[in-house]
Every structure is written in structure tokens, then in C-alpha cells.
Amino acid sequence: MSFNPAILTDNWREILDGMALTILIWVAGTAIGLVIGLAVAVLQLFTNRWLAAPLTLYVAVMRGTPFLIQLFVIYYGGPFFGLDLTPLTAGIAGLALYGGAYFSEIFRAGFLSVPPGQIEAARMMGIGRLDIVRHVQLPQMLVIILPALANMTVLLSKETAVLSVITVNELTSVVQSIGSTTFAFAETLLFLALVYWAFLEIVTAAARRLEKRVGRFMLRTPS
Amino acid sequence: MTATPDTGSRPIIDVRGVWKRFGTAEVLKGIDLAIRKSEVTCIIGPSGSGKSTLLRCIAFLEEYSEGEIYIEGELLGFSLENGKRRRVSDAEVARVRRNVGFVFQQFNLWPHMTALENVAMPLKLARGIAREDAAKRARRMLEKVGLGHRAEAYPSQLSGGQQQRVGIARALAMEPHIMLFDEPTSALDPELVGEVLQVMRDLAAEGMTMAVVTHEMGFAAQVADTVVFIDHGVIAASGSPQQVFRKDENPRLRQFLQNYFERNVFWQGAEGAGAP
Numbered sequence: 001m002s003f004n005p006a007i008l009t010d011n012w013r014e015i016l017d018g019m020a021l022t023i024l025i026w027v028a029g030t031a032i033g034l035v036i037g038l039a040v041a042v043l044q045l046f047t048n049r050w051l052a053a054p055l056t057l058y059v060a061v062m063r064g065t066p067f068l069i070q071l072f073v074i075y076y077g078g079p080f081f082g083l084d085l086t087p088l089t090a091g092i093a094g095l096a097l098y099g100g101a102y103f104s105e106i107f108r109a110g111f112l113s114v115p116p117g118q119i120e121a122a123r124m125m126g127i128g129r130l131d132i133v134r135h136v137q138l139p140q141m142l143v144i145i146l147p148a149l150a151n152m153t154v155l156l157s158k159e160t161a162v163l164s165v166i167t168v169n170e171l172t173s174v175v176q177s178i179g180s181t182t183f184a185f186a187e188t189l190l191f192l193a194l195v196y197w198a199f200l201e202i203v204t205a206a207a208r209r210l211e212k213r214v215g216r217f218m219l220r221t222p223s
Numbered sequence: 224m225t226a227t228p229d230t231g232s233r234p235i236i237d238v239r240g241v242w243k244r245f246g247t248a249e250v251l252k253g254i255d256l257a258i259r260k261s262e263v264t265c266i267i268g269p270s271g272s273g274k275s276t277l278l279r280c281i282a283f284l285e286e287y288s289e290g291e292i293y294i295e296g297e298l299l300g301f302s303l304e305n306g307k308r309r310r311v312s313d314a315e316v317a318r319v320r321r322n323v324g325f326v327f328q329q330f331n332l333w334p335h336m337t338a339l340e341n342v343a344m345p346l347k348l349a350r351g352i353a354r355e356d357a358a359k360r361a362r363r364m365l366e367k368v369g370l371g372h373r374a375e376a377y378p379s380q381l382s383g384g385q386q387q388r389v390g391i392a393r394a395l396a397m398e399p400h401i402m403l404f405d406e407p408t409s410a411l412d413p414e415l416v417g418e419v420l421q422v423m424r425d426l427a428a429e430g431m432t433m434a435v436v437t438h439e440m441g442f443a444a445q446v447a448d449t450v451v452f453i454d455h456g457v458i459a460a461s462g463s464p465q466q467v468f469r470k471d472e473n474p475r476l477r478q479f480l481q482n483y484f485e486r487n488v489f490w491q492g493a494e495g496a497g498a499p
């Protein structure tokens with residue numbers, strides 16, 4: 001058995017399509033997931049328990065069940081509830097809902113990390129709840145939660161591979177089918193590993209740069 | 224030292240029969256207290272006696288369990304319907320206490336903002352003042368507390384005394400009618416206490432209405448119009464500094480003052496010098 005990377009270059013067009021699709025799903029799912037996560041965390045903190053209970057249930061269900069099953073339910077079960085999604089839309093929605101639950105937990109911990117005295121001071125000044133979130137809590141907690149957010153974002157890049165079960169031709173399924181028709185398993189698996197590893201490196205580097213920018217005030221030393 | 228209190232008018236703060244419970248613990252047990260315009264009221268008492276809780280109830284940072292607190296004639300935090308009280312909205316609470324400033328023991332500055340931003344941000348967000356005007360007023364307030372030259376510093380770059388002065392400037396910028404101070408110098412190194420007390424003296428001399436929880440008996444004796452001694456959640460003694468420090472015979476108060484002076488005597492010859 002020989003090692004022949006040409007297998008990959010021979011099929012570059014399909015691979016590129018799969019990669020583009022994976023990145024699209026990943027970026028869109030993560031972005032929407034972040035919005036969901038932040039919204040859920042804010043609502044959980046600031047509303048009464050009747051509104052908080054369904055949100056807690058949502059988080060528990062998404063964290064407590066396999067992503068694979070969630071995708072099945074959304075894509076194949078959706079039509080029963082009048083929700084007829086294309087595989088791509090169902091995939092992005094699934095990833096966003098799944099990621100959103102984890103992101104909400106990260107944001108929630110972040111909110112709690114800001115000393116309550118600072119929030120009292122802001123309330124005393126008559127600053128509104130959402131302004132407090134935006135101007136007092138978020139800028140401080142971002143530094144603290146960035147590593148956790150980056151970590152979850154990397155995990156989501158790998159979860160995109162599950163979308164092949166609802167017939168989305170994302171990168172893993174494309175490359176695996178090339179592997180099984182050409183028997184070039186080593187090449188294709190190594191290639192996949194390298195791509196997801198590259199995703200990890202990109203996110204980590206981006207998070208580091210962001211951390212430096214938002215964390216400037218913490219690096220200063222007392223004079 | 225302070226402007227003459229106008230005793231005739233309606234109090235700015237009127238606390239009537241206020242109780243505060245945390246679960247089954249009764250922390251305030253029927254507090255009555257009126258603070259008039261331009262008066263300085265110092266609140267003293269042992270640790271855990273309920274001083275902070277009282278101040279926090281007046282700011283509605285805690286919901287009081289029973290009684291009434293009026294701020295410039297308006298009931299704070301509740302509405303009365305057929306004798307039953309109902310909690311009002313947060314927005315309504317914010318409206319009634321808009322003229323109350325609060326200075327915290329731990330400063331509670333926002334560490335990701337410069338001194339100037341700390342003072343200017345509430346002006347923009349809560350008062351809708353335009354950016355440049357807010358910055359101008361913030362700079363004026365920092366100058367007032369002697370920190371014009373440190374406007375661009377972050378809290379972590381300032382000493383404790385400077386941080387507390389930023390805290391005072393931040394509250395003052397909102398143009399409050401009354402300032403509440405909860406042990407404003409207790410978190411400071413001893414050599415930094417003076418600069419903060421000086422700012423507070425200047426404020427009192429300008430006629431600011433103030434309620435100050437403090438362990439600085441010298442400050443209370445010199446600046447206060449009224450000294451209130453709280454013990455186990457009740458006002459056990461109150462009156463002019465002269466009455467409370469010299470004449471009052473309440474044994475708990477005598478014990479409290481005795482402990483205070485013993486802690487502060489550092490030289491035999493000083494014994495009795497400042498003691499009652």
C-alpha cells in the first residue's frame with residue numbers, strides 16, 4: 001500500500017465544495033449559536049422564573065442528548081410540526097441550537113464573574129439593565145470566557161461532520177467517500193485531521209488576538 | 224462647619240418604622256430617621272448592627288420588609304393601595320431615587336474604564352447627555368476631587384484613596400440631592416483616609432446633604448449635625464455629636480466608644496486626651 005496524496009488533488013473540486021459547505025455551516029451555526037447563547041443567558045438572569053424554566057429545559061435537553069439525534073428530530077421530525085427545512089438549513093439550525101445551549105452556560109458563568117458591587121453601582125446611577133450588560137458586564141467577562149468560547153467553537157467545527165446523516169455533503173462525508181472508492185484511507189484521514197487541526201489553530205490564534213485587545217485594562221499594573 | 228440645616232422643611236429622606244428581615248434574621252427593627260436638607264448625619268455602631276443594611280434600604284439596594292421610606296416626599300419602592308403595599312417597577316424605583324448618590328466601601332469602579340469614563344458613562348447612559356458634554360462634566364468633577372490629572376488612568380493604576388475619590392466624583396456628576404456613604408474609608412490604608420475625608424468635608428461645607436456610615440469618630444464629631452448610634456438593628460442613641468459623644472449614658476454606646484478609644488490609643492500619655 002502506497003501513500004498517494006494525488007488522490008486528493010485529483011478530486012480537488014469536490015473537496016473544495018465540501019470544505020466551503022463545512023465552513024459555511026460552521027461559521028453560520030457558531031454565529032447564530034452565540035446569539036442564542038447570549039440571549040438565553042441574559043433572559044435567564046433577568047427574567048422571572050416562569051420564563052427562565054423553559055430556557056433551562058432547552059439547555060438541559062440540548063446538552064443531555066446526542067447531536068446526531070437532535071439533527072434527526074429537526075430534519076425528519078420537523079415536517080410533522082410544519083417545519084420543512086432543507087438539509088443545509090436544518091443542519092445550520094441544529095448546530096446553532098446545540099452550540100447555543102453550551103454558549104449560554106459559558107455566558108452565564110461570565111455574567112456571574114463580574115462582582116455584584118459593580119452592577120449595584122451601575123443600577124444606583126440609573127443605568128438600564130441591558131446597558132449594564134453591554135457596558136459593564138460583557139467587556140469584562142469576555143476576557144474571562146474567551147478561551148471557553150473558542151474551545152466550544154472548535155468543538156462545533158468537528159460536529160459539522162455529523163451533518164452527513166441528513167445528506168449534507170460536507171467535507172468529512174466527501175473525503176470519506178473518496179477514501180472508500182479509491183481505498184486511499186490513510187491519505188484521506190490524514191487530510192481530514194489536518195483540516196480540522198487547522199480550524200483549531202485559526203480559532204485559537206483569533207481568540208488570542210481578541211484576548212489581547214479586550215483585556216488591555218487588566219494587563220496594566222498599579223502605579 | 225456645615226450650612227445651617229433648615230429644620231422647618233420636609234426631610235429629604237424620611238425613614239418611618241422600617242424593618243428589614245433576611246429570612247428569620249431581624250436586622251433592622253423599627254428604624255425612624257429623618258434627614259433634612261444640608262444636614263450631615265453620621266451613622267455609627269458595632270459591626271453587624273445593621274448600618275449598611277439601613278443605608279442600602281434607603282438606596283433600595285435592599286427591599287425593606289416593613290415601614291416606609293420617603294425620598295423628597297415620594298414613597299420609595301412601593302405603592303400603597305388600600306393600605307397594602309405593592310412593589311413598583313425597577314424603572315419607577317430608579318425614578319424615585321434618581322437624586323440619591325451612593326459611595327461604596329469597595330469603590331465599585333468599573334475596572335475596564337478610565338477614571339474619566341467611569342464618571343462620564345452614567346451621564347451618557349442614564350441622563351442622555353452627549354459625549355463631549357459628559358466628558359466635560361466628568362473632567363470638572365474629577366478636578367473637584369483633586370484628580371483632574373489622573374483622568375486617563377484606569378482604576379488599577381490609582382491608589383485606594385484616589386479610587387474612592389473617583390467613586391465620589393462619579394456619584395456627584397449625577398447632581399444628587401443627597402449622598403450616602405457606606406464606610407467610604409474602611410478599605411483604605413490609614414495614610415489614604417485623610418484625602419477622602421477632606422473631599423467629604425468640602426462637600427459638607429458646600430451644603431450637600433449626606434448620610435455617612437463611618438468609624439471615623441473625629442470626622443463625625445467635627446462634621447456631623449446628627450450622630451446616630453445603631454445597635455442590634457435599633458437606633459439606640461441619636462443627637463448632636465456633643466450629646467452622643469459626651470453626654471449620652473446608653474451603656475452600649477459607652478462600651479462602643481470605649482472600645483474605639485482603646486483601639487486608637489497608641490501612647491499612654493494620649494490616654495483620655497481625646498476620650499470622653
Ligand SMILES: Nc1ncnc2c1ncn2[C@@H]1O[C@H](COP(=O)(O)OP(=O)(O)O)[C@@H](O)[C@H]1O
Nearest residue numbers: 245248250268269270271272273274275276277
Ligand atoms: N444579604 C444578606 N443576607 C443575610 N444576612 C445579611 C445580609 N446582609 C446583611 N446581613 C446580616 O445583617 C446584619 C447586619 O449587617 P450590616 O448591615 O452589613 O451590618 P454593619 O454594616 O452594621 O456592619 C449582619 O448580621 C449580617 O450578617
Ligand SMILES: [Mg+2]
Nearest residue numbers: 274275276406
Ligand atoms: Mg457595613
